[in-house]
Amino acid sequence: MEPGQRKPFSGAVSVFHERWLPEAAVPVGYAALIGAFELAVPVPINLAAIGPRHKVYQEDGWKLYTPRHQPEPSLTGHLTFALRYEGLDLAVLKALFQAAGPEPVADIVRAAPTGSYSRRLWFLYEWLLDAQLDLPDAAQGSYVLAVDSDLQWAVDGTTSQRHRVKNNLPGTPAWCPMIFHTPTLDAFVDRNLGDEARRLIAEVPADLLARTAAFLLLKDSRSSFQIEGEDPPQDRIQRWGQVIGEAGRRTVDGAELERLQHIVIGDARFVHLGLRTEGGFVGEHDRLSGAPIPDHISARHEDLQGLINGLAAFDRGAARQLDPVLAAAALAFGFVYIHPFEDGNGRLHRYLIHHVLAERGFNPPGLVFPVSAVILDRIDEYRRVLETYSRRLLPHIRWRPTDGGNVEVLNDTADFYRYFDATPHAQFLFECVARTIDVDLPAETAFLKTYDAFKAEISRMIDMPDRLIDLLFRFLRQNDGKLSKRAREKEFAALTDIEAIQIEAIYAALQSA
Structure with a gap:
């Protein structure tokens, strides 16, 4: 698709990019822009649409808004909706800016030079593409946040005087993942x-x-x-x-x-060390x-x-x-x-x-x-x-x-x-x-406390090396506090029946303490 060209914005659909909607609805915001400009980008986890009901609800990765939320069916309308309700998807925005070309974005700013959404879009265009639009620096308008911090996690950031925007993006154009508030x-x-x-x-x-x-x-x-x-x-x-x-x-x-x-x-004999040199x-x-x-x-x-x-x-x-x-x-x-x-x-x-x-x-x-x-x-x-x-x-x-x-x-x-x-x-x-x-x-701290107490009790009762006390404790843990027939006949054959009963009682008392 040539820059600036797009398909008509979609009407009501039941499926969008192989994702079923809860009911037939009109994709808006990022979904509408992905469809109209045929953007080859990972589809956001959550998408928005205008449903027929007069209530907002969320289901199966879709948030359905009411007819009164319907944006103007234009680039401006859907971009404004996305920034207002869906936060920033930088991969979608960059692909969109590349597909639309600079003039449509510049026109949005010229139509509303002091508007908060237009200035955010202007800033994001230049930040993502590292290219300036043919626009003079903003002279009016209160500073606005690039990231809506009520929707997504952001940082303190720095100010961009050209756009009268505070850049609170949590990264740089080279790498900037986003995290939504939930x-x-x-x-x-x-x-x-x-x-x-x-x-x-x-x-x-x-x-x-x-x-x-x-x-x-x-x-x-x-x-x-x-x-x-x-x-x-x-x-x-x-x-x-x-x-x-x-x-x-x-x-x-x-x-x-x-x-x-x-x-x-x-052993790196069969592995290339360092950054990959192929796919x-x-x-x-x-x-x-x-x-x-x-x-x-x-x-x-x-x-x-x-x-x-x-x-x-x-x-x-x-x-x-x-x-x-x-x-x-x-x-x-x-x-x-x-x-x-x-x-x-x-x-x-x-x-x-x-x-x-x-x-x-x-x-x-x-x-x-x-x-x-x-x-x-x-x-x-x-x-x-x-x-x-x-x-x-x-x-x-x-x-x-x-x-x-x-x-x-x-x-x-x-x-x-x-x-x-x-x-x-x-x-x-x-x-x-x-x-x-x-x-x-x-x-883990409780286990070590129990083990230390068990070791102290056994040491007072029998002269046994630490390694055998450790083995004894493990056998009891593995067999619900009982010494198995194998343990009695092999590693701990020297124990008397009375000693074995006493050891099991010590272990049980410590477990219930």
């Missing part, structure tokens, strides 16, 4: 989980806390490998655990990510032909350096103004969608969560939240969260298979990785962090 996210942020964790550990004795922290760190490292289907030797798990324990001490940039990849991979995908290969069957296609290798620079700018800038968990979700999931390396992306993605939380002082000193362990427990939900974007992204990537069983991307896809909706990812990560505070941390 009741769930607002409640999590208000809860202040970091303070909760600090209050919780303040009641734990120092020696017990140190052992708890060591266990949780090792557990997180092991889980991060298990998520990738790997079962490495213990020394490799411990080495990666040490790296996680140092998260937040160094700024994230390309060199630091490559350093971490070297540590993650270990990449996540998925399977056809068993007969070897052709790729992608579930997710990574960013083009030509775009990697710019995207990593954008991530690094986010880490140094906007990430330090957002809530730490929101920033961690945006950075970590944005990284894994880019998938800049041939191998090691998954573990580095989860490392970035620890990096942001530690750098911002969210975790208590010396303690790592075992986020990977929680993700492993919720692996199906984790994959569904990853698919909230991958599935919307995949249809808009044109690719062909290479002789080596890889993919070659044929269209410009960089903006798909620069601008994405990180709302589901932020909610998932908050749930994981909350579980570590509500369940894992108290459970």
